[in-house]
Amino acid sequence: MQEKVFKPTDAELEILSIVWENGPSTVKFVNEKLNESRLVGYTTTLKTMQIMYEKELLGRNRSGRSHTYKALRKESETQGMILDKILDTVFSGSASKLVMQALTSGKTSPKEIEEIKNFIEKMKGDDDGNI
Template sequence: MARDNEGIKPTEAELSLLNVLWKIGPATVRQVHDAISATQTTGYTTVLKILQIMHEKTLVTRDESNRAHVYAPANSEGFTQSSLLKDLASKAFGGSTSKLVMRALDESTSKEEIADIRQLLNELDQQS
C-alpha cells in the first residue's frame, strides 16, 4: 500500500486527519469532520480543503465513484511513523537512532512501556 511519497511529510493538521482515517478507515469529508470535531474546533470546509491538499500531495487517495468522495490514507500508520522518525533522527540527532531513543526514554516512560521495549529488543536480537 505504500505510495512513492516518502519525501512528503504531513503537516500537523494533515497528521491529525490521517490519525482519524487510520482509526476509522476510509471516510467522507463529513465523517472525518465529525470525528475531528470531537477533539478540536475545525470547520467542514477546512477539513475539505486539507483533504484536497493531501490528495494533491499523495498523502491520501480519493474514491470519486460516489457523490460524496471517500478519502483513505495512501500509506499505513506504521509506514508514515517510520518515515517521520527517520526524518527526525536525520535532522535532530545526526542520523543516530540510539540518540533519538535515549532522548525519548526518560523518567516519564512507564514500567509497562519499558517492558514492551525490552521485549521488542529481545525479539530483534533473536532475528539477527
C-alpha cells in the same frame, strides 16, 4: 535515496491519524472527529483533504453524492519516514540517543518498557543469526 521527501503538514497529520484509526472516511466524519479536539470549519477540512488527494496522501472514490477518502500509505510507513527525519535532523543520526530520550520523558509505562525490552531481545537474536 528519495528525491522528494514525503512530509505531511500538521493539519494533514491530524487527518491521517483519523483515517488510519477509523479506516476510509468521509469529509463529514473526519470533520466531526477533528471538532472533538478543536474547532475547524467543514470547508477547511474539505479543502485540506482535497489537497491531500492531489498530493496523493489520500485516495478517494465517490459513494453517492460524497467522497470516501482512504490513506494511501500505511501508518507504519509514514511513522518511519517522520522518525527517520527527526533522527537525522534532531538526533544527528543517533538512534540510541533518540530512544533514550523517548524513554526518559517519563511517559512510558512499565508495561511498555517490558514490551520494548522483549522486542530488543528478539532483535538481538535475529542479528546474531546474520553476523
